[in-house]
Amino acid sequence: MSGPPRAVAVLRSAVRPGLRSSSRPVLAACSGGADSVALAAALAFEARDAGVRIGGVTVDHGLQPGSADRAERTAALLRDLGLDPVLVLPVDVPAEGGPEGAARAARYAALAAAAAGRGARVALGHTLDDQAETVLLGLGRGSGPRSVAGMVAEREDDGVLWWRPLLGVRRETARRACADQALPVWDDPWNDDPAYTRVRLRGEVLPLMEDVLGGGVAPALARTADLLREDLDALDALAATELARLAGEAGDGSLPARPLDPLPAAVRRRVLRGWLRTAGVPDLQAVHLRAVETLVTRWRGQGRVDLPGGAGVVRTSGRLVLLPPVRRGSAPGPAPLEEPRA
Incomplete structure (x- = not known):
């Protein structure tokens, strides 16, 4: 047959x-x-x-x-x-x-x-x-x-x-x-x-x-897409593990900044992206992610980083803190504190 x-x-x-x-x-x-x-x-x-x-x-x-x-x-x-x-x-x-x-x-x-x-x-x-x-x-x-x-x-x-x-x-x-x-x-x-x-x-x-x-x-x-996807999935898994560890240590929705600095850039950005998306930040683009990353890798006491939807991130007391959207007449969030560099 x-x-x-x-x-x-x-x-x-x-x-x-x-x-x-x-x-x-x-x-x-x-x-x-x-x-x-x-x-x-x-x-x-x-x-x-x-x-x-x-x-x-x-x-x-x-x-x-x-x-x-x-x-x-x-x-x-x-x-x-x-x-x-x-x-x-x-x-x-x-x-x-x-x-x-x-x-x-x-x-x-x-x-x-x-x-x-x-x-x-x-x-x-x-x-x-x-x-x-x-x-x-x-x-x-x-x-x-x-x-x-x-x-x-x-x-x-x-x-x-x-x-x-x-x-x-x-x-x-x-x-x-x-x-x-x-x-x-x-x-x-x-x-x-x-x-x-x-x-x-x-x-x-x-x-x-x-x-x-x-x-x-x-x-x-x-084939290139398949190979690249395998690598990206592995990086995502590493970042998810790191995010769970760091967020678990904080326990208050913030993220400790100093442990992020020595991470490979590809992992660090994924941790930050996962943290912000979990918090509900919409329409996150590369330019926003890079700006938040400077609070980790190029910290000079700078202030709030604005994000889509009106939220913002500041570095204070060694932690990245997500601030809610600013409304007219509302009080500003916590000011960043100077930190000694290791």
Whole structure:
């Protein structure tokens, strides 16, 4: 007996371990494009043996003519594959922030709400090629090592588990799997619009790199993301241990400053970031973190460091103290005290 075509087998193999490792139901996010359709088909097939309930969800952004009809056609395809329930979620995309980013935010919010209400995880069809593009975007924007480390296969956020089982699968393999199964796919015209940076990376930059470097660029970028993520996870774990120790010694929400000074900079900044985020400081950027770090590494009796949301940090009596947001007429926080340098 012959097995399925190679591309179909690759997709099924990619989703099988995740399905068999958890009985938690799955909602497959599907735009109607080749990647997400191939994912939905693989999940539907493998769910029979895994005993996991697979539903589907498609989001209608309302940004292109005929989007509602297209969403209904995608939903019908998901039902034909055997997914249940199948949801069509219309969303309002605000004008602020650019259409791509605003549509993404609206889509993820709708998916998160649908999954949370059903106790499901959300399966996303991002491929190895998407990972390579994400790494290049992170490099080009200089937005830090976490962005260069790319997407993770599983990430839990506010109780919703986002699952990307196709990060090791090439985009062309997903398209081939759809063709082998005679599954209709929709090619979003936005995916060919050079007005979007990711489209130009896909159509211009990566092909040029493939030519110059002799091929294999996308897998190499994905491997780089995996290796970097391992290092970052190790640093995060070290910093979490250090933060727990130092915060436990203080016991009052402050942080002793002097033990932070000899730490490697990468660990020290993670400790400070973890401390501030645990305290609820919003929108923390690198410039804020560096300013707080100077209270540790370049202490000269300077005063309050202002943070997003109106809070602030001062160094007093050898400790970093987080001050609440300043309100008009409120008394200032404790003044920093001069400390002898060791």
